Amino acid sequence: MTPPSPRALNRATLARQLLLERADLTVPEAVRRVVALQAQHPASPYVALWNRVARFDPADLDAALADRVVVKASLLRIALHLVHAEDYETVHTAMQPSLRAARLHDPRFAVSGISIDEAHALVPYLLAYAAGPRTGAELEAWVDARVPETPRGAWWALRTFAPLHHVPTGGPWSFGTSASYVAAGTDALPRVTTAFDDALPTLVRRYLEGFGPASVADVSQVAMIPRARVRAAVKTLGDTVDRFAGPDGAELLDVPGAPRPDEDVPAPPRLLGMWDETLLAYADRSRVVPPDVRPLVTRSNGDVLPTVLVDGYVVGVWRPVAEGVEVTTYRSVPDEAWPALEAEARSLVAFLAGRDPAPFARYGHWWAKLPAGDVRTIGAA
Structure with a gap:
């Protein structure tokens, strides 16, 4: 293919x-x-x-x-x-x-x-x-x-x-x-290597169902499992997984029949919370986080700030403020994307208000260390 x-x-x-x-x-x-x-x-x-x-x-x-x-x-x-x-x-x-x-x-x-x-x-x-x-x-x-x-x-x-x-x-x-x-419901702890190796192919398959197509390096990174163990698990899976070349020529793995939409399918804006798994599930995180934005949203101690997704990619960060949601973007956002972002922000403000209007407030100190960007407050009630 x-x-x-x-x-x-x-x-x-x-x-x-x-x-x-x-x-x-x-x-x-x-x-x-x-x-x-x-x-x-x-x-x-x-x-x-x-x-x-x-x-x-x-x-x-x-x-x-x-x-x-x-x-x-x-x-x-x-x-x-x-x-x-x-x-x-x-x-x-x-x-x-x-x-x-x-x-x-x-x-x-x-x-x-x-x-x-x-x-x-x-x-x-x-x-x-x-x-x-x-x-x-x-x-x-x-x-x-x-x-x-x-x-x-x-x-x-x-x-x-x-x-x-x-x-x-x-x-x-x-x-x-x-x-x-x-x-957790078990009275023992598995210590036999074969138990780990028997479970790993299922984990690999589940990972591919949620995050594929992906490489051995991706699985290794998300699970912190050595690549040799992942390769052995993939071998065990045999022809129950697809194998094909990725954009850089490296082998990708996937589950047959899993969703692979056309690249032109529209991706609506989203306001992701801290440490959203989508941002962390790959060895090469540029799939969702552009390399120039990654050091801004992933801080030196590993904190991953709440992020703004436009056209499927992270363009900046967000935080609740008294007037709504403050959005700081570091990449150009098309004019036509702002109404949808505004609607997302209004919905988020209403959602958080029922529980905690500022759930990530303890991480607010990072904003003083961020470079200047395009700052807008959206989503006012």
Whole structure:
């Protein structure tokens, strides 16, 4: 086949991430469709679903989280994500080597004074204790009683790689600043390499369903899994995935029959929340974030600011202000795009007003460090 253009890849991503048109789906169906929603900030998945689901009611996500149909845990890129409950075990198992390596080989774990094997041995007992919801303080105290000298490093590692779900604690976005946890429903932790390797092909396929076409490098980056393991998983998938050359000649992978819209399909403006997964899901993020804009929206410590999407690409950042939504753009925005952006901003202001008018306010300090751009305030009531 003719290699797809960069713009065609952009449209494929937007289609699968429900950003070409808001979908008439339930919250669990939408989460399953997009595979994973970044949840480092509690408000982010709510803003993500507002961008993707027609007539999205945040109470529906509250309910899905309370019922554990959608779950929150440390998963892709060792970061907090929401996934459909039926995807959790596969993703968590495939991610185990990465989750463990990121914690158990870190000096912050080493100060605990216990070995890796001793940390693993704690897991079944920790999960039994967390059979019902437990606060982070309760679980740290539980670890403290078993690692009495320097327990903090042990709990810091366990809370990331053990099969634990975050428990909703209330507040405007289901989760507050103090985390609570509950066992994910398994009483053991997979430690056999074959278990990881068996789960990885499914993770690769799920990733392609939500973000393909993509390369081995893309899968490796989003999951923080070595490329050799990804290649082995792709080999296992055999002819159940398509293989073709990308714009630069590198091999791309995809799921047969997955949406690949024409590159000329219109992409409506969107106001994405912090750390929207679409911006982070590739080794080459220029699929959605132009290289000249990326250092402006991705700050030095990894914070990814709320972004403005026009014609499928990030053109700037946004933040709520008293008069509506302040938009700062660093690329030219066509005159005809502003009415649609205005409508999005009005809808966003109304959406946030019901919960928290300024959910990302703690990151406002970054605006003082941004270069001058075209600043407009839109979306006034």
